[in-house]
Amino acid sequence: MTETTDVLVIGSGFGGAIPAYYMAAGGARVTILERGPRWGAAQFSHSMRLGTYNKIVDVIRGDGVSVVAGNCVGGGSVVYFAASLRAPSYAFERHGSIGRRMWPASLSRATLDPWYDRVEQALPVAHTGWSDVSYAGGVLAAACRRAGHTCNPVPVAVDTAACTNCNWMLSGCAFDAKRSMLLNYLPAAEAHGAVIRPLHEVQLITPSPESGYRYAVAYTVLDPDDYTCTTNVGIIHAKVVVLAAGAVGTPVILQRSALLLGGIPGAVGRYFSGNGDHVSVADVDESKAGSLLGLSRPDGTVYQGLPIGRPITSATYDYLDPSAPEYSRFMLQQIYFPPLTNILAQTTGAPGWFGVDKRRMRARWPSWLTLLAMTEDDNEGTFGVVPPTGGFIRLAPGLGQGTMSFRPTTRTRQAWDRADTALRGILEKDGLSRVRPWTEALAGTVTAHPLGSARIGDDPTTSALDDQHELRGFRGLFVTDGSAVPASLTVNPSLTIAALAERAAIGIATRVAEAGVTMTGGVPLPGR
Amino acid sequence: MSTIDRRAILKALTASVAVLAAGGLTATPAAAAADVSEGWTTQTLGAFADTLIPGEHRFPGDQVCAGAVTGPGAVQAGVIDVMNSPQLPLAPLLPEIAALLDARAVAYAAVRLIWLSPSRPPFVDLSFSHRTDLVSGLFGSGDLDEPVWQVMSLIVGIAFDTAGQSDTAAALAQGHPGLAWLRFPEPDPDGLWRFGDFSYGRPLAALHPATTPSGSPA
Structure with missing residues (x-):
């Protein structure tokens, strides 16, 4: 039987969970494919034993850089440290190495502030x-x-009254005090019918031969005990795709898909930043x-x-x-x-x-x-040869060899x-x-804040996405994770990624409606 | 599609292969020592770990732990158990990795006219200062096997600093040498950590004047 959905969301961190909620609440059939397992407070342990935290956090080694990234339902929001800061105004005005403003003209701190407001309420963020x-x-x-x-x-995005100050945030929050996507956008999306499929690793995006569906997405199902083993494979056809596999995962999926998609923008897999x-x-x-x-x-x-x-x-x-x-x-x-x-x-x-x-x-x-x-780095990272599957070659649970280079x-x-x-x-x-x-x-330079590997902008030669997060030349294919952030922010980027995803949801909903799905507007914040 | 950088392909492949496959390692001088016994493997890798996080002699005449310090190091913290952990796909590669390090030691000794005993692994036979010097040279060299030493070093840290083979509360209860050395705090009786006292609880600096109502920079 052919699998179909209106909106396929790849990844369930900030960039995936937020559009997933708005599309589901707006009336679309939403399917979320997440590479990692689904864990909750009962599984999050206070332990550094191998086989615990390293099942939900990956260190991905590249050439000159290592990236710490989430690998579970909720993505980075589950394992991050919850610092929730707006990027300073100047960060949006940066020119970097390209000699012109890197952010799209439509975006500045002032234009993003209303979206920051929404995210701060939705998580919520504690002052x-x-x-x-x-x-x-x-x-x-x-x-x-x-x-x-x-x-x-x-x-911080933490319920400070429930927080025990245990300092085990990298292992997920055993007290449900950290306001990860598991506690707001994802359950709200599920309440509107969204389906989350853990341990589903997307490999390829191609044009769909199915009438009414624009993209076909190929995935493998991973063995929960050994992520290097595949237990099943499948293809799902979608009218709209939201790619939010993280700044290390997203460019690799697009690179692997390039031939079948008929070529992708040259800026995919370039301009990678570790947020300095x-x-x-x-x-x-x-x-x-x-x-x-x-x-x-x-x-x-x-x-x-x-x-x-x-x-x-x-x-x-x-x-x-x-x-x-x-x-x-x-x-x-x-x-x-x-x-x-x-x-x-x-x-x-x-x-x-x-x-x-x-x-x-x-x-x-x-x-x-x-x-x-x-700090302000130079977006000097690039992604090289595509690995056989996934975003990197898995060496061990929690450790991977990536294809990114950062000199x-x-x-x-x-x-x-x-x-x-x-x-x-x-x-x-x-x-x-x-x-x-x-x-x-x-490990080279180490970053927990990978950015920019498929970024928004106005210049097609230096940005893979337009200012609505749509991949240039690919109607209905959006990127809404850290990849889309054009450059280092000099603050922790999660709140900006989330605010951009909130903003992008409008353009995504427009494409969903164009595909024939009846969408309702005025969706409230999750849980409201 | 963008032009593929051939050098990038080669670099990515060699980096991966060096870590992943014994085949990558047999292309090195280690091939000659590939039939090295398991005992030698344990000794060599123990000596490598002892160079990174030194510990005292475990018994009179201990050669693996060079005895550069008093008190525990990575070997006492169970590094060999971690290297052999079923949680890591490393165990089958350990003889090759040890042989590679011993080959390095032979080369190191040869150019310095250091006599090595045939009765123990070459790396183990080096003095602590020579081991330190050799290990320093493994990093930043751009050698094909550098990723191997990087991963092995991370594992040494996992053994000593995190007791990666055990649940943390149990490791603390059993007096894990690494966690004890760090003075890692004790959990509550239920095995979870909570800190009731965690803050000086008073203003310690002026706030930035351009702070927004939500606490962000302007």
Whole structure:
């Protein structure tokens, strides 16, 4: 029997779940294909045992870059750290390396603000205060103040009343406090009849031979115990396709489909950005933190709080200066990663990331303070030869070999250097800590914020999508995930991806209606 | 369709093959040592892990752990168990990887006129400082086998820093050397973590003047 749907959504993170809800609530038959498994609070474990978190999070190694990405129903929203920030106005005005504004003329911070408003209500986003800031975030804030800088609590998509500050966000939220897509857009879409199919990995998009259907999408069904094994295959015909497989997955699906689609825009698989992500570890001197910052915990210790509290709680906005030149603006944010990433931290001497001194540094692990600089990179990433299946070659659960290459340009390196200098000015002042960036020896540069690999824009040569997120030359084929974001935002991109997906839903609904589906307008926010 | 970059194809293939397939590794000087015994494999990979995260001698005369420090390292934290974990498809490749490292050690020793004993794996026979020097050279070289050492290093970290072979609460209860070394916090009795005290709870800096009502930058 031929499988059909009105709207096929590929991926169930922010970019997929949001259009899925609006199309289902508007009256379309919606099918969501998700590569990863469907887990909920009962499956999310507080454990670093292999076979737990690495079933829903992938580290995808490329050439010079590694990407951390979600692999489950809800996508990145399940495993991310929930920092929910609007991108600063200047981010939309960037020219990058192409010599002209990268964003479409129709988009700016002002035009996206109403969509940010909607997402903040729908998730919802909590406006946090100092009582929400962890000890780690507090050390950054106090150090900022002492160095003459401001520092802000970071708004988060978390029910702070339900949150236990357990710091296991990368494993999914066992308390359903993190407001992932599992708690808002996806159940709302299902309430309107959308069907979510986990462990369905899309391989190919081709023109459909079925009358009334524009695209045929080929998928494989993955074995839940071994994602490298296929248990079934299928094809589903759709009137409209929304591609939201993530900035590493989406371009690969399009590249694999290029021949059968009759060619794809040249910008697919180019202009890949890691959001300028650049992580450092500050090895904090506890006595200095007490004497210089005047900090003290109830039990009398000064800090020793790296593993305590939500992973992102504070950031300084002082370097988001709209009058500063491009590649010199960045956010410095306190962040926590599970000790999985300890191997990347560096001592101040050789060999840096391993050996006797590094082991000694590990003994001070509770006194580490991890910092994420989100800078302006050069969109210098490209995607190479398409792997046989999926978005990458799976080496092990949670580990893949991707096809992306990222060779940081001088401008990207300068942006990182400026962030490093600023960070040292704040955190090394008077010997408060020693700060070193993560090594690039093991994984290249590491990003949890892949962007730009099939981006929106006005220039067909440098953007794969038009300003409505439609793939150029392919009516009814939309891309709404991080791939569509034209460039680094210098803040965590989830809220922008979500706001863009909200906005794109209007154009998608228009195409669905053109395909003969009766659509109703005025769909309320999910759960309203 | 865009022009395919032939160099990119070759690089992607070699990177994948080097990690995935023993066949990729047999193209190296390791082929001569491919019949190396399992005992040697464990010793060599243990010594590699001990170079990254050193530990004390486990017993008098221990050669695998160089004894560069007192206290536990990756070997004591169970790195060999993790490498052989059924959760990783690595076990069949370990003899090849160890042989590759031993081949590196032979080459390293040869150019430095270091005498190696035939009674133990060449890498194990190197001093801790020589092991450190050799391992440093495995990275940033652009060699075809660099992805192998990168993945192996990540696994060493998984063993020591995350007790990847065990549930975290159980590993803590059993005194896992790596988690204990980090002073990883204890869970509540139900095995879940909650932090009632997590914040200094007071303003610690001025807010940026251009902050929006929702807490974002302007």
